[in-house]
Amino acid sequence: MIMSGAFSIGMLSAFAVLLFLLVDRTEQLQSSQAQTLSRIQHLLNNPSVLSSWNDDTDFCNVEPNSSLTVVCYEDTVTQLHIIGEKGTPQLPENFSMDSFITTLVKLPNLKVLKLVSLGLWGPLSGKIARLSSLEIFNVSSNLLSGPIPKELSSLMSLQTMILDGNAFSGQLPHWIGQLQDLTVLSLQRNSFNGSLPSSLGDLNNLRVLSLSHNGFFGPVPDLSRLTNLQVLDLEDNSLDGPFPKMSNKLISIILKKNKFRSGIPAGLSTYYQLQLLDLSSNTFVGPFLQQLLALPSINYIDIAGNKFTGLLSENLSCNKELMFVDLSSNLLTGHLPDCLLNLRKVDVRYAGNCLSTGDQDQQPVSFCRNEALAVGILPSNKNQKRGTKTIVALGISGGTIGGIALVGLAFLLVRRNIMNKPSKTPPTRLILETVSTGYTSKILSDARYIHQTMNLGSIGLPAYRTFSLEEIGEATGNFDSSVFMGEGSHGQMYRGQLKNGSLVAIRCLKMKKSRDVQNFMHHIELISKLRHPHVVSALGHCFECHWDDTSVGRIFLIFEYVPNGTLGTWLSGGRSRQLLTWAQRIAAAIGIAKGIQFLHTGIIPGLYSNNLKISDILLDQNLIAKISSYNLPLMGENSGKDGNKSKKTASRVNHADRNDIYELGVIILELMVGQWLKTKSEIDAVKDQVQLSLAANQVARRSIIDPAIQRASSDQSLRTMMEISLRCLQSDPADQPSVEDVLWNLQFASQVQNGWRDSHSSEYSQSPGSPS
Numbered sequence: 001m002i003m004s005g006a007f008s009i010g011m012l013s014a015f016a017v018l019l020f021l022l023v024d025r026t027e028q029l030q031s032s033q034a035q036t037l038s039r040i041q042h043l044l045n046n047p048s049v050l051s052s053w054n055d056d057t058d059f060c061n062v063e064p065n066s067s068l069t070v071v072c073y074e075d076t077v078t079q080l081h082i083i084g085e086k087g088t089p090q091l092p093e094n095f096s097m098d099s100f101i102t103t104l105v106k107l108p109n110l111k112v113l114k115l116v117s118l119g120l121w122g123p124l125s126g127k128i129a130r131l132s133s134l135e136i137f138n139v140s141s142n143l144l145s146g147p148i149p150k151e152l153s154s155l156m157s158l159q160t161m162i163l164d165g166n167a168f169s170g171q172l173p174h175w176i177g178q179l180q181d182l183t184v185l186s187l188q189r190n191s192f193n194g195s196l197p198s199s200l201g202d203l204n205n206l207r208v209l210s211l212s213h214n215g216f217f218g219p220v221p222d223l224s225r226l227t228n229l230q231v232l233d234l235e236d237n238s239l240d241g242p243f244p245k246m247s248n249k250l251i252s253i254i255l256k257k258n259k260f261r262s263g264i265p266a267g268l269s270t271y272y273q274l275q276l277l278d279l280s281s282n283t284f285v286g287p288f289l290q291q292l293l294a295l296p297s298i299n300y301i302d303i304a305g306n307k308f309t310g311l312l313s314e315n316l317s318c319n320k321e322l323m324f325v326d327l328s329s330n331l332l333t334g335h336l337p338d339c340l341l342n343l344r345k346v347d348v349r350y351a352g353n354c355l356s357t358g359d360q361d362q363q364p365v366s367f368c369r370n371e372a373l374a375v376g377i378l379p380s381n382k383n384q385k386r387g388t389k390t391i392v393a394l395g396i397s398g399g400t401i402g403g404i405a406l407v408g409l410a411f412l413l414v415r416r417n418i419m420n421k422p423s424k425t426p427p428t429r430l431i432l433e434t435v436s437t438g439y440t441s442k443i444l445s446d447a448r449y450i451h452q453t454m455n456l457g458s459i460g461l462p463a464y465r466t467f468s469l470e471e472i473g474e475a476t477g478n479f480d481s482s483v484f485m486g487e488g489s490h491g492q493m494y495r496g497q498l499k500n501g502s503l504v505a506i507r508c509l510k511m512k513k514s515r516d517v518q519n520f521m522h523h524i525e526l527i528s529k530l531r532h533p534h535v536v537s538a539l540g541h542c543f544e545c546h547w548d549d550t551s552v553g554r555i556f557l558i559f560e561y562v563p564n565g566t567l568g569t570w571l572s573g574g575r576s577r578q579l580l581t582w583a584q585r586i587a588a589a590i591g592i593a594k595g596i597q598f599l600h601t602g603i604i605p606g607l608y609s610n611n612l613k614i615s616d617i618l619l620d621q622n623l624i625a626k627i628s629s630y631n632l633p634l635m636g637e638n639s640g641k642d643g644n645k646s647k648k649t650a651s652r653v654n655h656a657d658r659n660d661i662y663e664l665g666v667i668i669l670e671l672m673v674g675q676w677l678k679t680k681s682e683i684d685a686v687k688d689q690v691q692l693s694l695a696a697n698q699v700a701r702r703s704i705i706d707p708a709i710q711r712a713s714s715d716q717s718l719r720t721m722m723e724i725s726l727r728c729l730q731s732d733p734a735d736q737p738s739v740e741d742v743l744w745n746l747q748f749a750s751q752v753q754n755g756w757r758d759s760h761s762s763e764y765s766q767s768p769g770s771p772s
């Protein structure tokens with residue numbers, strides 16, 4: 001057949017020579033190219049799409065159609081499109097890709113080569129690079145295998161390279177960055193693996209980058225210089241790291257089915273051309289940018305199957321052109337935006353969140369809250385972790401409340417006692433101590449009891465949550481100097497105001513070591529539980545990650561803002577404002593003791609050695625004392641010597657809680673004498689005075705206390721406070737009282753003082769300082 005074809009074309013040429021008496025080189029060339037085309041037909045095993053080709057075919061003048069196109073320019077073939085039938089089987093054993101390419105390159109002027117669904121198999125020969133004018137190369141839906149040949153790097157005119165649906169393997173080579181004219185790179189559905197070369201970021205002309213359904217892993221290189229990039233499709237690989245960095249001109253972003261565990265950058269809300277965003281089936285964390293729903297061009301959003309958090313509200317606005325929105329299986333709370341329900345065109349899915357919609361399988365809000373905190377914990381630990389967490393969570397709210405409830409109960413008994421036999425003969429401390437002995441650990445371990453007491457109240461704070469960087473920037477006027485509150489070893493503090501008007505304190509911790517988010521999650525989990533009426537409570541956190549790796553640059557911890565200054569400023573020695581009454585001082589001491597009790601036993605692991613100072617106890621608008629400078633996890637972590645620290649903590653663990661008791665003793669002394677005691681010798685001097693006055697009489701005792709409270713304090717309560725402070729200040733921690741013991745004595749002093757005040761109300765009137 002070839003022979004006869006060649007022969008007839010040869011005859012034709014001879015005829016032409018005869019006619020024009022001229023050797024037409026162009027025609028000669030065309031005939032060799034015609035031979036090549038016939039040879040290609042043969043090598044491809046005469047596919048049906050080429051069945052019309054025969055010896056007489058004038059290849060350059062056949063009407064092109066979608067499956068077969070030959071384009072010639074000056075009698076040479078410049079375009080060849082052969083699109084076989086879908087599912088064409090592999091060419092037979094005697095097919096050789098190498099011979100096929102050797103034949104093909106006899107069409108040296110090819111600019112466009114599409115060989116689709118032809119059953120081509122075997123490695124792509126590097127000889128293909130002899131087609132040095134090649135601009136568009138599409139060999140999708142074949143069975144080609146092996147790596148991309150290095151020789152392709154010399155195809156400097158290549159604009160489009162499509163290898164989709166083959167069995168190519170190996171890595172995407174670094175030299176790809178040399179193909180500066182490349183506008184479309186599509187390697188979908190192959191077996192490529194390895195990490196993506198950073199040189200991808202050099203392909204300035206790239207419009208489409210489609211690497212979906214391969215085995216690529218690792219982070220996505222910086223694509224932000226690809227200002228022409230419109231389509232990024234990385235679906236179904238094993239990519240991870242931070243959200244890919246790219247220009248905001250993208251039209252379509254598909255990161256579906258990878259291993260991303262980062263948050264999404266706020267900058268995504270400036271992608272004004274974005275039409276399609278598919279982040280589904282990853283482990284994206286942090287707040288879902290609700291502005292995305294209102295992007296000017298958006299019509300498709302799929303974030304299903306991640307760990308996005310956030311409170312949706314009915315108020316949100318969304319783009320009217322939205323066609324598809326899938327929010328399913330995330331940790332979203334709040335209400336489904338009305339705009340999604342009102343759009344007729346839109347297909348909205350939201351099952352498996354914690355939205356208050358009453359349909360589509362929503363979880364309780366607590367589930368999302370707990371899960372949001374568990375983000376970053378490896379799945380293998382997850383069940384175990386979750387179990388612990390629930391108990392711990394109950395332990396906090398329930399434990400404290402349980403404690404309060406029990407105190408309240410015993411208190412009623414005591415109170416009734418006092419009523420019956422008024423203040424002169426209060427019950428002895430012995431009884432109180434018997435009641436209090438060892439209740440804490442037992443109750444904390446009895447989850448059922450805790451559960452029953454949980455409904456006794458909550459601390460009235462918004463739920464712990466993650467904040468977005470944007471939100472924090474807004475709250476602080478981008479960290480304006482006017483909201484800077486101070487800087488200590490625990491990082492900078494800023495005052496902020498959230499959108500809902502509430503004030504917060506934001507602590508900014510710069511991380512020295514490069515660690516990724518997961519390394520901090522166990523700390524965050526603990527911090528999220530730091531919520532108690534007598535502890536400056538955590539409201540949320542926010543990670544700021546570096547773009548170039550997964551590491552955390554800064555962590556922002558958001559705390560409740562406590563407006564009324566430090567306890568120290570409310571004493572005579574502080575002299576900056578109105579002074580606290582004796583009853584208010586006892587109430588403050590009770591608050592601190594409860595705060596300590598919570599830090600030691602209300603969370604697991606407890607926080608000990610909190611370095612409590614009167615200048616670190618804050619008062620809120622109701623003069624409720626709150627501990628602000630507790631031994632926050634993360635701080636030690638960041639100091640770079642955590643190894644030593646944990647060892648030290650371990651060896652001291654038995655008496656670690658006693659340090660806090662000692663410091664509480666100092667604070668009680670300070671409350672009594674109205675002075676800050678800064679040095680050990682100052683403390684010892686006052687301690688000695690107190691000791692002496694206890695052994696002496698009421699006049700002696702009154703003489704050493706803050707003049708502001710001398711007249712308005714009952715001697716019995718003063719004595720109780722003095723006794724308990726001295727016990728707290730015992731040098732041997734084993735001799736110090738437990739925090740429960742301290743608490744009971746303080747409660748007792750408070751009762752006595754209130755009883756005394758009631759009976760002296762005619763001569764002395766003052767607003768009650770009520771212990772909480």
Ligand SMILES: *[C@@H]1O[C@H](CO)[C@@H](O)[C@H](O)[C@H]1NC(C)=O
Pocket residue numbers: 042043092094095
């Ligand atoms: C391959 O073998 C078949 C017969 O088995 C034959 O018809 C065909 O021409 C051969 N193709 C090549 C390229 O040799």
Ligand SMILES: *[C@@H]1O[C@H](CO)[C@@H](O)[C@H](O)[C@H]1NC(C)=O
Pocket residue numbers: 048049050051052062063064065066067068
């Ligand atoms: C395209 O044209 C060829 C002949 O030139 C023919 O065999 C083939 O069936 C056509 N395909 C379509 C899709 O029209």
Ligand SMILES: *[C@@H]1O[C@H](CO)[C@@H](O)[C@H](O)[C@H]1NC(C)=O
Pocket residue numbers: 083114116138139140162164186
């Ligand atoms: C490759 O060519 C085939 C056949 O024309 C076409 O269906 C496919 O879309 C092309 N691939 C790309 C990525 O353009």
Ligand SMILES: *[C@@H]1O[C@H](CO)[C@@H](O)[C@H](O)[C@H]1NC(C)=O
Pocket residue numbers: 169170191193194
């Ligand atoms: C990549 O794939 C090849 C086979 O295609 C395999 O030999 C190699 O181990 C893989 N590399 C990695 C890092 O998985």
Ligand SMILES: *[C@@H]1O[C@H](CO)[C@@H](O)[C@H](O)[C@H]1NC(C)=O
Pocket residue numbers: 313314315
């Ligand atoms: C909804 O919007 C109105 C006015 O824009 C505002 O007053 C209200 O607080 C918003 N509600 C929520 C839940 O955001």
